[in-house]
Amino acid sequence: MNEREVLSNYVYQIVASLVASGVEQVVVSPGSRSTPLAYAFASTKELTLHRQVDERAAGFYALGLAKATAKPVVLLCTSGTAGANYYPAIVEAKYARVPLIVLTADRPHELREVGAPQTINQVRLYGENVKWSAEFPIPDEAPQTLPYIERHTVRAVTIATTAPFGPVHLNIPFREPLVIDFKTQLQRVSFVKSFTNDLTPSKQTLAEFTSIIEQTKNGIIIVGELPLGTDTKALWNFVRELKWPVMIESLSNLRTEVPEDCQVFAITTYDALMKNERFKRNVRPQTVIRFGAQPISKFLMQFIAQSNPLHYIVIDEDPMFRDSTHSSTHFIHALPGEWLSEIEISHVETELAYIEFWKTADLLAADAIAKYGQTANDEGAYVQLMLESLHEGTDIFVSSSMPIRDIDTFLPVLNNDIQVFANRGTNGIDGVTSTALGFSNGRANRKTYLLIGDLAFLHDANAFVASRYQDCDLTVIVLNNDGGGIFSYLPQAKVEAHYEELFGTPTALAFEQVATMYDMEYVKVTSKEQFLATITSEKQQSLKLIEVFTNREENVKEHRALWTRINEVIEQWLDML
Template structure:
C-alpha cells in the first residue's frame, strides 16, 4: 500500500465514523495542507459542505449552526494562522456550551520548528478553551490504525456532545503528496463493523432519591421562593419548569435566552420586566425571597445581579446538568449536578402544594405595573432603540428565530421583549459576550431555522461584514435590523461617560459608514428608514423576500440614554407610589 492509498483509507475511516456518530455539516476554509481531508469529506454523500474563506467568520458560522441544531458541526482549516483565526469562536463555544469539532491540518513533525512555511505550534493551540485535544498519528493504512482513526472520531463527537457540550480539537499532521486516491468505487465502505465502530450511549445526570428528598424537604419549608432561569437550551425545559413553579407557587425570573418568554407553555409564573423594577430600592426590599433555585447561566440583567447580592444570606440552589460552576457572585449554597429537566420532573412528586400565593402575587403585581409603565415607549414618535424591541414582539412572525447582538441590543431585549405565545426562539453569543462573529453566527443558525432575524448595532455589524458572504454563496435567508447610532451606545450607560474629555475618541468610536454599498456587494437589499411606518413597511417586505435584507434604523446615542433614564425613573416613581399606597 503506497502513501496515497494509506492516507485515503485512514482519513476515509475517520470521516465515515463521524457520519456514523451523527455529524452532518462541515465548514471548510480552503487551504493546501488540509487537502486530503477536504477532498475526502467532499466525496461523502451524507455530508453538507459549506466553504467559507474567512476563518474567523467560518468558525462563528459553524458555531451558529451547532447552536441552532444542537449537533456538532465540523470546522476544517489548513495549517498556520488559519487555525488561530478560529480562536474567538472556540472560546465562545466553550463558554456557551456549543458542540464543535475543530480539525486543523498541520505540518508533519519533521517540518516543525525548522523554519518551514505556514508552520506554527498547533499542539494544544486552544489550551483550556477546548474539552479535549488530540494530536492524531500520521496516516497509516494498517488495520489497527484504521480502528484508531474510527475510535477517535466517535470519541470526539461524544466528547463534544457530553454535558457540558463544547469544542474538541483534533490536529492532523499530514505529509505530501496531499492529494488522496479517489479512484476506488467507494472509499467509505468499512468491512469491519460497517454500521459504526463504536456506539457511545449518553444518559442524563440524575440525583438519587435521598438527595431529592433532602432538597424537597428544604423547599417545602420555604413559601417565598424564587426560580431564576438564565440562558438554557433544552426543548422540554419550559414545560418542566412551569410545572415546578406551579407546585411551589414561586415566580420565575425569565431571562430572554431562557426560551421562556415565547411559546405555548404557561406564563402565569413568568416574570419578564424584573430588570426595570429591581432598580427601585422599595421593590427590592418588598420582594426579598427566602430561597432561590437557579437554572442555566447567570441572567443578563445587572439589576438582578445586584438584587442577588442584597439577598446573599438566602439559600441558593444552582442546578447544572453540565457540572460547571456558574456562580460569578459566589453566593451559591447548594450546587446541584443534575439534568435540569430531570431535576424538575423527579422533584415534583416529592413537593407539597404551596397554598400561599402572596409572594407570587407581589412579583406579579410589580411585573404588571412595570409593563404598563414601559408601554409608554410606544408613544415615542421618533425612531428609538427601546421602542424597536417593544415593536418586535408584534412584527416577528410566529416560529421565527431572533438572533441578538451584544452590548445594548441584548439588554433592550431583556427590558422590552415581553411574554408572548409566538414560539420565538431568541439566540445570542453570551459566552464571551463579544461583538465579533455575530453576523456569521446568525447565518449559521439560519441554515437550521427559518425565518431568521438579526438585530445588532452598527459596530457589531461592521465587525463581521465578511460574514455576509455566506448568505450570497448559500442563499441563506436573513433579515437584519442595524441600529445605527454611529458608535458604541452601551458606553453612554457606563461610568466613563461622565469623563467627556476623551470619551468620544476612546469609547464612542463613531464610524461614519454608509453600509448600503457593502450590503449590495454581498447581493443583499438595503433600506434606511426614518419613521415607524417605514420600518413596519420595510419589515413586512422582508417576509416575502429571499436572501439578505438589511434595514438600517438611525438613532442617537444621547437620546437613547435619556429615554432609558426617563423610563426607569417613571417606573420607579410608579412602583414607590403603589407600595406606599398612594393613588
C-alpha cells in the same frame, strides 16, 4: 497499497467515524494542507458541506449551525495561522457550551520548527479552551492506525456532546502528495456506540432539595439561557408544582411559550423592578433556584447577592457551575429534565401575598413598557415595534451590548413561538453576523432576523462571503448610532475627557455599499413608520439589510425616562399599600 490508497483509507475512516457518531454538517475553509479531508467531506453524500474562506468567520458560522441544530458541527482548515483564526469562536463555544469538532490540518513533524512555510505549533493550539485535544499520526499502513483514529474521532464527538457541550480539537498532519482516490468507499466502522449517563440527581439530593422547597415561604425561580436541546415541559410542570414567581430571561425562550395557567407566575420586568429599593426590600427571597446561565440583568444578580438568601440553589450540567455572585449555597449537578416532574412535594409554604406582590409590580411595569413606543423614537422603540410585528415561528439572533438588553426589556409574555438566541458565552460582539448566518442555515424552516449594532456589524462585515458559496436567508437590522452605545450608560460617559475617542468611537460609516457588494436588499430607515413598513413587507431577496439610524444621546435619555416612569409607578403603588 500505494500512498494514495493509504491516504484515502485514512481520511475516509475519519469521515465514516464522524458520520457514524451523528455528524451531519461540515464547514470548510479551503487550503492546501487540508486537501485530503476536504475532498473526503465534499464527496460524502451523508454530509452537508458549507464553505467560508475566512476562518474567523467560518468558526462563528459553524457555531451558529451547532446552536441551531443542537448537534456537533465539524470545522476544517489548513495549517498555519488558519487555525488560530478559529480561536474567538472556539472560546465562545466553550463558554456557551456548543459542540464543535475542530480539525486542523498540519504539516508533518519533520517540517515543524525548521522554518517551513505556513507552519506553527498547532499541538494543543487552543489550550484549556477546548474540552479535549489530540494529535493524529501520519497516515501509514500500520494495522493499529485506522482503529486508533476511528476511536479517537468517536471519542472527540462523544466528549463534545456530553454535558456540558463544548469544542474539541484534533490536529491531523499530512505529507504530500495530498490527492486522494474518490472511488474509495466510507470505511467500515467497528465501534458501535457510546453510552453516556443522563445527568439526574440522586435520591438523596432530591430528598434534600424537596425538603428545602417545603420549608420555603418566599422563593423565586430564575431561568437563564438553557442547555441546547432542553425540553421545557418539565420546567413548566415544576413551576406549577411550586407556584413561585419565575424570572424568565428572554434567552431561555420560555417567555414566548408560557402556558396560560403559568402566566400568573411569569415575571419579565425584573430588571426594571430591581432599580427600586423599596420593592426589593419587600421581595427578599428565602430560597432562590436557578436553571441555566446567569441572566443578562446585572441588577437581578446584584439583588440576589444583596438579599443573601438562606438557600441559593444552582442547577447546572457542569461541575464548574456558574455563580459570579459567589452567594450560592447548594449546587445540583443535573440537566433540566423529567426528574423535575418526579419530585413529590407534600406541601408548599409559599405565601399567596408574595406571589401577588411580584405579579402586581410586574404588570404595572409591563404596562409602562408597553406604552413606551407611543412617545419614544429611540432604539428601544424600534425593538419593541419589531417584536410586535414579527410572525409566529420566527427566530431573532441578537448581538451583545444594548440589543440583547433591549430584547430582554421589551419582550413580553407571549405564546407565538418567537425564539431568541445570542452569543452570550463570552458576551462579545465579534462574529455575530457569521453566527447568525450559520444559525439561519441550521433552521431553514424558520425565518431568522439579526438585531445588531453598527460596531458589531462592522466587526464581521465579511461574514457575507459565505453567501457566495451556499444559500443564505437572513434579515439584518442594524441599529446605527455611530459608535458604542452601551458605554453611554456606564460611568465613563460622565467623564468628558477622551470619552468619544476611547468609548464612543464613532466611525461615520453607513452600510449601503456593503449591501451592494453582496447583492443584498437594502432599506434605509429614519422613522418608525418606515421601519414598520419594511419589516412587515415581503423580502425581495434572501438577504436583506435594514439600517436604522438612531442617536446615542436620545437612546440614553429615553431609556432613563422609562426607568424613571416605572419607578414612579411602583412608588405610587407602594404608597397605597
